[in-house]
Amino acid sequence: MKKVLVLDGSTRKQGNTSILVEHFLNGAKINSEHIEHVLAKDLKIDYCNGCLRCNLIKRCSISGDDWADLSQKIAEADVLVFASPIYFHYVSAPLKKIIDRFRSLVHVQITEQAVKHTPWQKWNKDFVLLLSMGSSDEIDAQPVIDLFEYMKEVMGDENRLHVIKATRLAVIKQISKNENELSQLYTKLSIPEKLAKNDAVKNQEILKSCFDLGNKLTK
Template structure:
C-alpha cells in the first residue's frame, strides 16, 4: 500500500501538517509507505484550458514535470490532501494541482450535461485532512463537495474519507495542551473555560487521523 500526500499549508507549524503526521504514523505502523509533496513549493504550471487532453489522452504541458508527477499520482493506492481552509476553500497551490487532474479524463458536453470518461480505471482511496478556524465544519463543505464530485467522475471504485478539524486559528493549535489553549483563547477573545474540552477534541482529531492512516492499509 503506497500513499501520496499533498501538504498545502504555507505555515511551518500548520495544524493540517500535524493531522498529516498522525495519518502517516498510523499508515506506517500498519506497513504502508507515504511520500509527501509540498504544494507550496511545487513548480507545476496551471492548467491553461487548451482541452488538448481530450484528444491526446494526457496533459499537453510537458515542460514542468507533470509527466513524472502524474505517474506518481496514478501509481498511488491512496491520495491524501492536507489543507487549511482559507476563505472557504483550499490554498491556491493545491487547487492548481487539482485543476491538472482534468487531463486524467475526457470531458464531453452533451445536452444532458458533462460526460466524464477516465482514461484508465481508478481504484483509489482519497483522504481529506482539513483544518479551519470556523467552529463548524460547514466552512469546509465546498471542498468536500468538490472531492465527492471528483472521486465520483474518476470512477465508482474510488472512496473518500474526511477528517475536518474546526476552531483552529493559530499555528500548532491542534497540538496545544489545555494550559496553552487557555492562554491562546484569551488572545483570540474565546472562552478560556472551553480550553480543556477543546483540547480533548483536538486530540480526538489527531487520533482519528492516525486510525484512518492505519485502516487504509488494512482494508
C-alpha cells in the same frame, strides 16, 4: 503493500494541517513503506491553461513542470490524501493548481443532458481529505467536501472518500496544545476560555482519528 501519496496544501511550517498529515502518516507507516508526502508549494506546477488538448492527447499538454512526474505518482497511489488549510471556504492555492491539472486524467464528453467523465485509467482509490480551519463551524469546509464528492465520481464510482475536519485553529501547532496552553491562547485571541477544556480533548481525538485512518487504509 498500499501506496500512499499526500498532496499537502500547507502554506506555513508547523501548521495544523501538517500535524494532521503527520498523525495520518504515523498510522500509515505501521503498514506501508510506500509513502510519499509532497508539499504542493514546493512543486513547480503551472496553472491549467484550459487548452483542453488533454481530451485528445490523453495527457496534459503543458511540459517543463513537475506534473508528468506527479501524475505518475497519483496514478500509482492506492491512498490519495489531500491536506489543506481552508482558505475562503476552499483549498489553498498551491493545492488548487494541482486539482485543476486532474482535468488531464479524464476524457470529458458533453452529452445532451450533462457531461460524461471517463478516466483514461481505471481508478479504485481511497481519497482522504485532511482539513484545518479557523472557524468554529465545519460548514466552511463544505465546498471542499462537495468538490471531492464530485471528484471521486469523476474519477470512477469505485473510489471512496474519507474526510477529517479540524475547527477553531488559528495559530501554528494549536491542535497539539494541552488545556492549559489553549486557555492562555484563547484569552489572547478573545475566544471564550471555557471552550479550552473540551477543545483540548476534541483536538486529541481528531489526531487519533488521523492516525487510525492512516492505519486502516493501508492494511
